[in-house]
Amino acid sequence: MATDPMQTTAARRPGGMTALRAARLAAGAVFVIFGLGKFINHAAELASFRVYGIPSAEVMVYAIGVLEVAGGLALLAGVAIAPVALLMAGNMAVAIVVSGLGEGEVVPSLTLAPVLLIVMGFLLWTETRRVGRPG
Numbered sequence: 001m002a003t004d005p006m007q008t009t010a011a012r013r014p015g016g017m018t019a020l021r022a023a024r025l026a027a028g029a030v031f032v033i034f035g036l037g038k039f040i041n042h043a044a045e046l047a048s049f050r051v052y053g054i055p056s057a058e059v060m061v062y063a064i065g066v067l068e069v070a071g072g073l074a075l076l077a078g079v080a081i082a083p084v085a086l087l088m089a090g091n092m093a094v095a096i097v098v099s100g101l102g103e104g105e106v107v108p109s110l111t112l113a114p115v116l117l118i119v120m121g122f123l124l125w126t127e128t129r130r131v132g133r134p135g
Helices: 019-040 042-052 057-077 081-101 112-131
Strands: none
Touching: 019 042, 019 057, 019 081, 019 112, 042 057, 042 081, 057 081, 081 112
């Protein structure tokens, strides 16, 4: 029987939650919060997207907001983890390059975004390994 990387003893925290699950839930909450910000603080987010040179900024603010809220909720619910992690990793990579490196925006683009990118990469790696194993 194959060992599930999501359930290894070394990754367990007290109370039975794995470190990976805790990271998934924390990332999901962060994505929901930042995604909601695209709607709640729309004018400021739109101004930022324009500064970053994002094409069709008016549409993209809403599209990224939907992606972050929906992706965050999926991570919180534990559904479609691999595809969501892939999409969110792409989102974070763009944030790092465009606003972090391109505009020098340290927080959150060169602090939180790289951490989220690493978490998404690890989720993608562990989830594809778990799904690909015969059960």
